[in-house]
Amino acid sequence: MKKRIFLLLCLFISVKMYAQDRLITNIGARKALSLNGTWQYIVDPYETGFYDYRYKELDEKNPDAYWNTDIPKNKTEKKEHGYIDKYSLQVPGDWNHQKPEFLYYEGTVWYRKTFDFHPADGATKYYLYFGAVNYRADVYLNGKKLGMHIGGFTPFNFAIPTSLLKEKGNYLVVKVDNKRGADEVPTLNTDWWNYGGITRDVKLVEVPPTFIQDYVIQLKKPEPGKAPSASPEVEGWVKLNNVKAGELINISIPELKFKKQIAATGQITKVSFNLPKLQLWSPEHPKLYQVSVSAGVDKIEDKIGFRTIEAFGKQVLLNGKPVFMRGICIHGEIPLDVRRAVGPDDAKQLLNQAHELGCNMVRLAHYPHDEAMTRMADSLGILVWSEIPVYWTINFASPAVLDKAKAQLKEMITRDHNRASIIIWSVGNETPISPTRTDFMHKLIIRAKELDQTRMISAALEVNYGSMKDMNIVDDPLGAFVDLVAFNEYLGWYGGLPDQCRKTNWSTPYNKPLFISETGGGAKGGFHADSLTRYSEEYQEWYFKEQVAMLKRMPDSFVGITPWVLNDFRSPKRNNPVYQEGWNRKGLYDDKGTKKKAFYIMQAWYKEIENKFSH
């Protein structure tokens, strides 16, 4: 019994440790065998492949376990599971859109892929990398468990013992479980569909025995209120896996004729240097530099932009100058295909839609989107708010839930800490005020600041409606800890009609920039009526007209807005059989990609602001 508890403890610690420390970043630049493509599957709502008939986890070698071979040893052996092509799914991709019978499926699906493999010459290490699996992944290779990961939107990797890899017929099995749970992040209740599956890339990554696991090469946090100097300072670090004493690290930026060599001081080596003649990254000029980092035989290339960002008094300064964020919220979904977004084409499509609206910023709601999205934002020059799915009624009292949220926060920041486009890490959305919640969220903010001192930290806060006549106050106690006081408001949609905006004003007791992280109303694309008719395009258009008029009266601290939402998106909470049919209809584009009337209201206002800021 004691031994079992000890083993469980070890497993728990290793799962925790994993989430903290083992992620390899910039995976796209690594030599890898892609394991994307066709995988066979078994749907297993009762988890028969995982538990025995007494609901005890099956032993690793048990032939009934679905991670073990489905080929009977001889004709007398009974097999009650098997993988065949008739049942196959494409990876990356959620399962819900791939088969009609999966439309509302939540639970366990086993994925299996076989592959051949030719080991590289010389000493090499291999990792199995997943861009994201929603929500829990148990990963087995040739009958051995490599590890388990929870969190549906962040990457993870497991080291593969080289002795486990065979030249022919490797048998890779992933148990994917997207059952929602009260003590999970997100929790049971969300206003979006819980797409399941191996939703992002899978790769077998090859690295030398000592390799560059991660690095931060970004401009140092500026002196408060100051623009970067003519030769701004980079402050960062390089993390070597299996570092050797005295290993030399080289950093170069050929376009700037910059080269630096330093000796590793340990696993993490701090670096700092100045970059004369640097062109700063901004939405108007999204300059990226080719940066290369090498150590021993390992070399990695990245494209990095350099800029500063800070909340200073009641303003947000980008490269020392005030910026107004003309944004939009985006779900990671392609409505036309009714599926999760993945890869550069989807990223381009979504960001181009935002661009057409006149945006210089996007809020990636409500979870970390695909890495292709933040990389595309870097190259298109779009500022990004990136968020973890601490949404609504997470179990704030649970230390285990806090650990899960922290692990996702760490993975989100680690994956993307070199993306110039990201200016805000958000630790959550619309969390209900209570001392327990505030303590939980405060701990996340502290953690985010430990992980990254150069970006703003925020969260979508709660509003105190009508506390003073005609005045709504954003005084959520969490406001004391965030850099940007952001809030969601739906005046004229949830309660009342849009004309309430005429007499409403906004304020906050915090001496910080104020940001509207959501506002919106629903309309079924193509449904036209008078503006008092709910779900008509005309109602939504009226809503945004009244909002814009109100926004023009916002206090000076108002620094930007991300209306809700770019596209209609799937939500099982939206059950009006005529206008919703399982879709949240607050998109400025409908689910077929057609612009609704409200789109043009926001577009015109964004044009006005852009002109004002550029003159």
Ligand code: GCB
């Ligand atoms: C919100 C939530 C968002 C919902 C939206 C709505 O405040 O943050 O996830 O989808 O409202 O449509 O009600």
